[in-house]
Amino acid sequence: GVEIKVRVDNQELKKKGLRKVYTIQARDTTRVLHDIDLGDPGLYQISVRVWDAKFKRILINTTAGDERYFFVASHQDVEVAKTQLASGVRVSGKNVISPLRFDPPDLRWESVQVLPKHALRGEKLKLRLNLMNAGGDIVRDILAKVQYYNVKQPMRKSVIAMPSVHVMAPGEITTFDLEYILPDDQLLGKYQIIATVDPDNEIEELKENNNAAKSNVIKLSDIKLLLPTDKFTFEENGLFLFQWDSLAFSEFKIQVGVDEKFEDSGSYFDLPQGNRWIADKELVPLAGELPGMAMGLMRAKEKNQLYWRVIGRQASGRQAVSGINRFSITPVSSDSS
Known part of the structure; x- marks a missing residue:
């Protein structure tokens, strides 16, 4: 309201x-x-x-x-x-006659938003940037620079766009809606968008130290886990559904276990089992696999927390592993009556 x-x-x-x-x-x-x-x-x-x-x-x-x-x-x-x-x-x-004087313009970013927060290589990013003139006078011929960078390499920035505005009145907000596709060979990791208005400091402003703003952190990977989300809880007699997304791989299998690093081969299992792979990006395990095998593994290892991840495979044989999400299973309570 x-x-x-x-x-x-x-x-x-x-x-x-x-x-x-x-x-x-x-x-x-x-x-x-x-x-x-x-x-x-x-x-x-x-x-x-x-x-x-x-x-x-x-x-x-x-x-x-x-x-x-x-x-x-x-x-x-x-x-x-x-x-x-x-x-x-x-x-x-x-x-x-004393001339009427206004405060100089003051350009600053109201917000810099990027979706999705977890992106795949080759996926389109959607950017929304809100630029405001918070000063007291109009400003003309405004140039902005939008860049992205890996958070581990903040000095290596790449330009996405150079949007411009012809004129902005005091209190006016201009919205830039941009799209950008990260290259297929982009280094995996965490990225941020930085927007800078008047990058060459050609406009006299009330404040000169508020012309840049950063976005939320964007995670870039080849496989994105969708469902279950991290810390999700399944009912033992409910539906077990696993979903993920990838643009780089064509065959998949998931791994479920009690080892949060998947280092002990006896603490996790593959779905589908054996040498089978699936082309779909979702999997509904058989009842004997989930909850069956998972509950048995938790009892054997005396654990109550489960983890899952996805392995992707290309036709060339190259493989990659997704991140890891946690989930749990709530047992069905026995009817004492």
Whole structure:
């Protein structure tokens, strides 16, 4: 629930405000636009509240000092201003009009978001970057630079895009929606996106040290585990479903065990068993395998935690191993009656 409150000379104008429920996807950014008629003179104060969907509980409120203000002059205000400008300031016996001065512009990133957080080599990344002019004056011909880098090699950055904006007014937000496909031979590991506005420092700004922002960390691999998610719990008599994704491999098998590093061959087993591989990217084990073999392995090794991973194989024979997720099985309680 989003509420925009409008006050004029400390009097709330409910008819000019807004109350509306929005649906926002996880990790997404939504811009709420609301037209306000500034026809009546006075000092306007704009503030925002975020409620639950039924407008019963406030989640976020504009803090004091962060409100936005707009002044609409009356006819009398204009006449007074004209008189003051006409009188000006006396310098060496002459009237000199004092020029109206604004704070310089101030460009900063409201957010830098990247999806998915776990990407495959060759998969398309979707970037959403929100750039704001938080200063007091307009700014023209704005250039930005978007790069990515491996967190272990922060000095080796590669340029993704160089978006630009012709003009931005004070308080305006510009959104860049970009897409990028990481190369198939990109080094595996963890990556971040860094966005820099005015990279050559050609624009005079109120603050010069807030022009760069980093995204969330992106994990890059060849095999991505989907289900079960880490720390998932199966019911013993429920459905056991394993899903994963890969663009680099065509054949797969999963391994389930009680060894979190899969170093002891007696502490895990393959599915499908033996030399069989599957082309599908999901597997529903037989009841004798899961929960059967897994429960037996936990009893034999006196463990209550299970782990799973996926092995991928190409036609050439090259193999790769995914990361490891944890899961557990809740036994069916016996009926004492």
